[in-house]
Amino acid sequence: xxxxxxxxxxxxxxxxxxxxxxxxxxxxxxxxxxxxxxxxxxxxxxxxxxxxxxxxxxxxxxxxxxxxxxxxxxxxxxxxxxxxxxxxxxxxxxxxxxxxxxxxxxxxxxxxxxxxxxxxxxxxxxxxxxxxxxxxxxxxxxxxxxxxxxxxxxxxxxxxxxxxxxxxxxxxxxxxxxxxxxxxxxxxxxxxxxxxxxxxxxxxxxxxxxxxxxxxxxxxxxxxxxxxxxxxxxxxxxxxxxxxxxxxxxxxxxxxxxxxxxxxxxxxxxxxxxxxxxxxxxxxxxxxxxxxxxxxxxxxxxxxxxxxxxxxxxxxxxxxxxxxxxxxxxxxxxxxxxxxxxxxxxxxxxxxxxxxxxxxxxxxxxxxxxxxxxxxxxxxxxxxxxxxxxxxxxxxxxxxxxxxxxxxxxxxxxxxxxxxxxxxxxxxxxxxxxxxxxxxxxxxxxxxxxxxxxxxxxxxxxxxxxxxx
Numbered sequence: 001x002x003x004x005x006x007x008x009x010x011x012x013x014x015x016x017x018x019x020x021x022x023x024x025x026x027x028x029x030x031x032x033x034x035x036x037x038x039x040x041x042x043x044x045x046x047x048x049x050x051x052x053x054x055x056x057x058x059x060x061x062x063x064x065x066x067x068x069x070x071x072x073x074x075x076x077x078x079x080x081x082x083x084x085x086x087x088x089x090x091x092x093x094x095x096x097x098x099x100x101x102x103x104x105x106x107x108x109x110x111x112x113x114x115x116x117x118x119x120x121x122x123x124x125x126x127x128x129x130x131x132x133x134x135x136x137x138x139x140x141x142x143x144x145x146x147x148x149x150x151x152x153x154x155x156x157x158x159x160x161x162x163x164x165x166x167x168x169x170x171x172x173x174x175x176x177x178x179x180x181x182x183x184x185x186x187x188x189x190x191x192x193x194x195x196x197x198x199x200x201x202x203x204x205x206x207x208x209x210x211x212x213x214x215x216x217x218x219x220x221x222x223x224x225x226x227x228x229x230x231x232x233x234x235x236x237x238x239x240x241x242x243x244x245x246x247x248x249x250x251x252x253x254x255x256x257x258x259x260x261x262x263x264x265x266x267x268x269x270x271x272x273x274x275x276x277x278x279x280x281x282x283x284x285x286x287x288x289x290x291x292x293x294x295x296x297x298x299x300x301x302x303x304x305x306x307x308x309x310x311x312x313x314x315x316x317x318x319x320x321x322x323x324x325x326x327x328x329x330x331x332x333x334x335x336x337x338x339x340x341x342x343x344x345x346x347x348x349x350x351x352x353x354x355x356x357x358x359x360x361x362x363x364x365x366x367x368x369x370x371x372x373x374x375x376x377x378x379x380x381x382x383x384x385x386x387x388x389x390x391x392x393x394x395x396x397x398x399x400x401x402x403x404x405x406x407x408x409x410x411x412x413x414x415x416x417x418x419x420x421x422x423x424x425x426x427x428x429x430x431x432x433x434x435x436x437x438x439x440x441x442x443x444x445x446x447x448x449x450x451x452x453x454x455x456x457x458x459x460x461x462x463x464x465x466x467x468x469x
Contacts (some may be wrong), residue, residue, distance in 0.1 A: 312409030
C-alpha cells in the first residue's frame with residue numbers, strides 16, 4: 001500500500017477545483033474501461049483534497065490487491081470471483097466492439113472456418129498498436145478472445161430471469177401479486193442454494209437435479225417424527241421454479257436445445273390436507289344469527305357475508321370495485337373481471353354471479369367494495385380467520401375462511417344444480433362441450449335460490465344502528 005502523501009501526488013487542479021488522478025496498473029487494466037482514474041474531489045481546499053485523496057488511494061490499493069490475487073488464483077487454475085470475471089468480460093466486449101468486432105472467446109475463434117476473421121482481427125490489433133509499439137494486452141485479449149466468458153450462478157440467473165425474462169408475466173399483476181411472485185421465486189432459489197449451492201448454471205448436472213429431487217422427497221416423508229412434512233404441492237412449486245428457470249435462462253441466452261437436468265422429475269403425490277366445508281346447519285345456527293359478527297370491522301363483517309352465497313375466493317370478494325357490484329340490474333350480481341392491474345386466477349375465473357340471500361344484503365351495504373383490504377387478500381383472510389377463531393365460529397381446527405367456498409360448491413352438488421353451471425359459478429374449467437353461456441342471469445339466480453340460506457330478519461339490526469345508537 002502506498003504511503004499517504006501530504007504533497008500533490010495523485011492530485012490535479014482545474015479551475016481551482018481538485019481532482020484525484022491516478023494511472024491504473026497495467027495488470028488490472030482489463031477491469032477498467034480506460035487507463036486512468038479521474039474523480040472530482042469537490043473541494044478547493046488543499047487540506048480537504050489531500051484527506052479525500054488519501055482515502056481513495058487506500059481504497060484503490062485494497063481493490064487492486066484483490067484483483068491481483070484473483071488473477072493469481074486464475075493463473076493457478078482456480079475460478080476467478082464471478083463479479084470480477086463479469087466486469088472484465090464486459091470491458092473486453094466493449095473494447096472488441098470499439099475495434100469493430102463482436103467479442104468471441106478464443107475457443108470459438110479456433111474454429112478453422114473462421115481463419116479469415118482471425119486474420120482480420122490480428123491485423124486490427126497490429127494496426128492499433130503501430131509498428132514501433134507493442135500491442136496493448138487488454139486490446140489483444142478483447143479482440144482475440146483472451147478473456148473467458150464468465151459463468152453465471154443460479155442466483156445471478158434468477159436475477160436476470162426476474163429483471164429481463166419474466167417482465168411480461170408481471171405486467172398485469174397487482175402490487176400484492178407481484179410481491180408474492182417475487183417472494184416465491186426467492187424462496188425457491190434459497191431452497192436450491194441451501195441444498196446444492198449457488199453454483200454456475202452451466203455446471204448443473206443431472207446428478208445435482210437428482211440430489212435436489214431426493215432432498216425434497218425427504219421433506220415429504222421426513223425420518224424425524226418431530227419434523228413437519230412438506231406438502232407435495234409445495235415441493236412441486238419450488239422444484240418447478242428451478243426447472244423453469246433453467247429452461248428460460250438458456251432459451252434467453254440462445255441455447256434452446258440445451259437438455260434440462262431437472263426434466264421429468266415431478267412430485268405426483270397429493271396432499272392429505274383437505275379444507276372442509278362449513279355444514280349448512282352450522283352456518284345457519286352459528287354465523288347467520290344476530291350478533292355473531294358484531295364488533296368486527298365493517299369490511300370484515302360484510303365481506304364474510306358476501307362469501308357465503310357467492311362461492312368466491314376471498315381475494316375475489318375484497319378486490320371488487322364499485323363497477324363490479326351491480327345492484328341496479330334486473331338481477332343484482334357481481335362481476336369478476338380481468339384487469340390491467342390485477343390478474344385473475346384463471347380465464348375461467350372471469351364470471352358473473354347473481355346476488356341472493358345474505359350476500360345480496362351485504363352487497364347493498366358495501367356498494368363501493370372493500371377499500372381497506374383491496375389487494376390485501378392475505379391480510380383479510382388472516383384477520384377474518386382470527387376473528388372466527390376467537391368467536392368459536394369454526395366447527396373444527398381444520399376449517400378456514402376458504403371453507404365458505406367449499407360449502408357453496410357442496411350445496412350446489414346436493415341440490416343437483418347442473419354441472420356446467422356449477423363450474424361456471426365456481427370459476428372452474430369443465431370438459432363438457434360448451435353450448436351456451438351458462439343461462440340467463442335470471443336462470444342462474446333461480447338456481448341459487450334453491451340453496452340460499454334463510455336470513456333472519458334481525459341479522460343486520462345492530463349493524464344498521466346509527467353510530468352511538
